Amino acid sequence: MRRWSAAVHGWLLLLPAMALLMLFTHWPAFATVIDSFYTTPRPRRPSVFAGWDNYRQILDDPIFWQALSNNLWFAVGTIPLSVGLAMLMAVWVNDRIAGRTLVRMAYFTPTVLPMIAVANIWLFFYTPQYGLLAQLFGVFGATTQNWLGSKDTALICVTVVAIWKEAGFFMIFYLAALQQIPPSLAEASALEGASRWYFFRRVQFPLLMPTTLFVLVNAVINAFRTVDHIVVMTRGGPDNATSLLLFRIYELGFGFWDTALASAMTVILLLGLGLIALAQYGFLERRIHYR
Amino acid sequence: MTASAPSAPYQPRGTGLVVETAAAWLLAVVWILPLLYAIWTAFHPAEFSARFALFAPLSLENFVRAWEAAPFARYFFNTFVLVTLILGCQLVLCTLAAYAFARYDFPGSNIAFALVLAQLMVMPDVLIVENYKTMGKLGVLDTIPAIALPYVASAFGIFLLRQTFKTVPKELDDAARVEGAGAVQTLLKVYVPLARPIYLAYGLVSVSYHWNNFLWPLIVTSSVESRPLTVGLQVFSSSDQGIDWSVICAATLMTSAPLLVAFVLFQRQFVQSFMRAGIR
Numbered sequence: 001m002r003r004w005s006a007a008v009h010g011w012l013l014l015l016p017a018m019a020l021l022m023l024f025t026h027w028p029a030f031a032t033v034i035d036s037f038y039t040t041p042r043p044r045r046p047s048v049f050a051g052w053d054n055y056r057q058i059l060d061d062p063i064f065w066q067a068l069s070n071n072l073w074f075a076v077g078t079i080p081l082s083v084g085l086a087m088l089m090a091v092w093v094n095d096r097i098a099g100r101t102l103v104r105m106a107y108f109t110p111t112v113l114p115m116i117a118v119a120n121i122w123l124f125f126y127t128p129q130y131g132l133l134a135q136l137f138g139v140f141g142a143t144t145q146n147w148l149g150s151k152d153t154a155l156i157c158v159t160v161v162a163i164w165k166e167a168g169f170f171m172i173f174y175l176a177a178l179q180q181i182p183p184s185l186a187e188a189s190a191l192e193g194a195s196r197w198y199f200f201r202r203v204q205f206p207l208l209m210p211t212t213l214f215v216l217v218n219a220v221i222n223a224f225r226t227v228d229h230i231v232v233m234t235r236g237g238p239d240n241a242t243s244l245l246l247f248r249i250y251e252l253g254f255g256f257w258d259t260a261l262a263s264a265m266t267v268i269l270l271l272g273l274g275l276i277a278l279a280q281y282g283f284l285e286r287r288i289h290y291r
Numbered sequence: 292m293t294a295s296a297p298s299a300p301y302q303p304r305g306t307g308l309v310v311e312t313a314a315a316w317l318l319a320v321v322w323i324l325p326l327l328y329a330i331w332t333a334f335h336p337a338e339f340s341a342r343f344a345l346f347a348p349l350s351l352e353n354f355v356r357a358w359e360a361a362p363f364a365r366y367f368f369n370t371f372v373l374v375t376l377i378l379g380c381q382l383v384l385c386t387l388a389a390y391a392f393a394r395y396d397f398p399g400s401n402i403a404f405a406l407v408l409a410q411l412m413v414m415p416d417v418l419i420v421e422n423y424k425t426m427g428k429l430g431v432l433d434t435i436p437a438i439a440l441p442y443v444a445s446a447f448g449i450f451l452l453r454q455t456f457k458t459v460p461k462e463l464d465d466a467a468r469v470e471g472a473g474a475v476q477t478l479l480k481v482y483v484p485l486a487r488p489i490y491l492a493y494g495l496v497s498v499s500y501h502w503n504n505f506l507w508p509l510i511v512t513s514s515v516e517s518r519p520l521t522v523g524l525q526v527f528s529s530s531d532q533g534i535d536w537s538v539i540c541a542a543t544l545m546t547s548a549p550l551l552v553a554f555v556l557f558q559r560q561f562v563q564s565f566m567r568a569g570i571r
Contacts, residue, residue, distance in 0.1 A: 003396075009474055010395030014403060017388035020444035025410045028421030035421070092315040095302055099316070105558055106319035109326065112554045112561070114503035116521045117543045120528055121329040124536050132328050164322065172562055183299065190300035199301055225416045228505040232525060246417065246506075253420040254510055262420045270413060277412055 029270070036264035040257070047260070054264035064265070066240045067248040070155055074244060075223035077159035078166065083215055085163065086170030087208070091200070093171070094178045104175075107168040115165060119232035122161045123148070126233075148234055151241040158242050161229050166222060170215045177211040178204065213280070220276055224269065245269050333541040353541035357527070360538070362515050363545065366523035370502060373435050373519050377501050378494055380443040385493075388444075389452030390478050394464065410446035419510055426511055433517050438508045442501065448493055455486045492564035502550055520546045 036054055041047040058064050093104045110118060125132050126147040133147065147153050181204060189199045227247040230236060236243035236251065243251070246269065253262030303311050336350050357363070391397070392404055415422065422441050423432075431437040459482055467477040483490075505521045512518045518526070524546045528539045544551075554561050 006395055007397040010391045010397035010400065013387040013391035013395070013474075017384040017444040017449060018403065018406075020384070020440070021407060021410060021446070023425065024415060024422060024441040024444070025413055025418070026406065028418040028425065029409075029413050031421045031424075032418065089315075089318070092311060092318075095308075095311060096299075097308065097312040097315055101558070103315050103319040104562070105555070106323040108562065109323060109551070109554070112499055112550050113326075113547045114505070114521050114524075114550075116503070116505045116525055117547045118325065120524070120539055120543045121325045124332070124540065125325050125328065127536070132324070164325075168322070175562075186300055196301045196303075221412075221414070225414060228521075231506070231509070232529075249417075250419065250506065250510070253423075259420050259424070266417060266420060269417060273412060273417075 032263045032266050032270075035260060036267050038260060040260040050260070054260050055268075058261060058264055058268070063240050063243065063248065067243040067245050070240075070242060071224060071244045073155060074159055074162070075220065077156070078162045078223050079216070079219045082163045082166040083170055083212070083219055085167040086215065087174050089167065089171040090174030090178055091204075094175060104171075107171055109168065110165045111169040113165075115226070115228040116232055118165060119161065119229035122157075122164075122229070123233050126157055149238055151238055154234055154238060154241045158229055158233060161233070162222075162226055165226075165229075166219065170219070173211050173215055174208060177208050181207050217277065217280060220280070221273065224273060329540045329544060332537050333544050335537070337535065337537045353537045354545060357538045357542040357545060361523060361527040361542070363520075363523065363527075363542070365515055366518060366520045366546075369435060369517060369523075370519040370521075373438055373508075374498050374501050376435065377439045377442055378497050380439070381445050381448050381497060382490065382494075384444055385448035385452055386478070386483065388449045389456055390474075390482060392449065392453045393456035393459075407446045407449050410444075411450075415441035416506065419507060422507075423510055432511060433513050435517050437511045438504075438517070438519065441507065442504075445497070448497070451489060451493055452486060455489045456482050459485055491560065495561060495564040499550055 035047075037050060037052075038047040039045075039050045039053070089107050093100050093107070097103070128134055128146045128149075131147075145153070147157050185203055186199065189203055194202070224244075225246055227244055227250065230242055230244055230247045231250075234242040236247050245265070249262050249265050249269065252258050252265060302308075333353050334349050334351070336348060336352065388407070392400060392407075418441070426432050426437045426440070429437075431440075463481050463485075464477055467481050472480060503521065504519075505525070508519050508522050509525065512522055515523075524542055527542055
């Protein structure tokens with residue numbers, strides 16, 4: 001009797017959250033898969049079963065491959081650099097340097113600003129002739145160029161913005177982890193005569209691994225869902241040079257209103273994210289010491 | 292400092308400390324530079340927007356022009372309502388669900404928990420196409436609740452609070468029950484007060500996330516009455532303002548100002564909150 005009432009209570013407490021999760025996470029995920037096998041409904045053409053047609057169309061679309069490759073380069077650019085910088089920042093701010101509160105604040109500030117706002121600021125930063133970057137180059141007598149307007153540099157420009165926005169956020173987690181490492185470890189390795197670099201490599205870095213896993217998972221997810229600055233700075237251009245997967249989904253679904261193609265592409269993105277998550281947990285979990 | 296010196300043998304000294312301090316400061320300056328540049332441009336007349344003169348006259352005119360050019364007062368109000376609505380609902384729903392997961396042993400709880408955690412990977416940010424259709428069917432397109440709904444049941448919040456509630460000693464729970472408190476009363480009198488720092492942490496993270504959220508509000512809103520600040524700013528700066536950077540910078544700073552000021556005032560709490568929220 002008591003067990004039964006506990007079950008009822010438990011489910012009642014869970015019900016509101018679960019209902020909303022079903023409605024706005026589980027159902028849409030399921031419906032995305034279904035819709036990806038149907039044609040887009042049009043005013044006088046109801047949707048019909050299309051088999052793999054949508055997927056075939058996406059795989060035949062050069063813009064998809066462009067967006068995929070852009071997104072992979074974006075990830076390759078942002079993930080290691082933002083995580084590495086975050087670790088460096090945390091180590092520095094953890095030491096007793098002069099004015100470390102101010103330094104920490106400078107690192108962390110981009111995190112609290114809206115991406116859309118900082119994208120505007122960076123847009124100005126990159127502006128030909130007027131922008132700060134152009135002026136800095138002007139001081140050295142170099143010719144200015146249109147950083148965001150060129151296919152060669154646009155993707156690098158938006159990658160830099162993402163690194164700048166994220167590194168300070170990840171720094172916080174490393175800082176917390178560094179402060180939890182017992183001081184006795186540093187004393188012991190100093191007695192053994194280990195250099196600072198050796199202490200970092202063999203003691204601090206391994207102890208930071210659980211944090212690194214957490215930060216990496218976040219960095220990977222962010223690399224595939226950060227598109228605010230793309231909307232503001234380039235709208236995917238020039239010539240799709242900065243189109244990322246989620247931006248392309250947005251463009252297909254709400255620019256061309258081709259929801260079937262957008263659904264198929266969402267499925268591809270979700271499958272990709274799922275695979276990466278499995279790989280990360282499977283691979284990294286085995287190499288991590290938990291305390 | 293002598294007392295703590297032995298416990299920090301790797302604290303750099305002498306030249307090492309100078310080099311490290313200089314490097315840390317250099318990076319800090321690079322990091323804050325875009326923001327300083329925007330502040331400079333926003334507070335000076337347009338002719339100084341890209342020219343640096345030490346005694347350039349300060350002016351608030353850019354802010355006035357931005358404020359008059361778009362309904363920013365309405366956007367501020369919308370964002371305020373949105374953030375409050377989301378946080379309020381999240382706190383209630385996540386608390387109840389977390390309590391169920393932490394203290395009730397019921398059939399299906401493991402599956403239910405896995406279903407909750409699925410949201411960490413399958414985020415609302417990615418399900419924009421289907422959620423837009425759902426909002427259309429519910430007839431709430433272009434309203435503030437439509438922006439809020441997908442985020443209200445937050446897997447992150449449920450997970451965070453469950454971990455916290457699990458650390459509450461069972462004896463405290465039993466004691467409250469013996470006193471005759473019901474389930475909800477025990478939750479409110481015992482668990483919620485003990486989890487206050489976590490609530491603060493979660494609240495700060497949630498508010499700054501939703502204050503800054505952009506893509507979903509952009510999709511689901513189409514009128515001044517429901518647009519939050521971020522979308523309003525985008526509409527403002529991409530419409531035919533010309534490229535008056537001074538005014539755009541002023542508008543940009545204006546939209547970020549509340550969070551920025553809150554962050555500068557409560558820096559410690561912010562940093563600690565983000566830490567707490569991330570560690571578990």
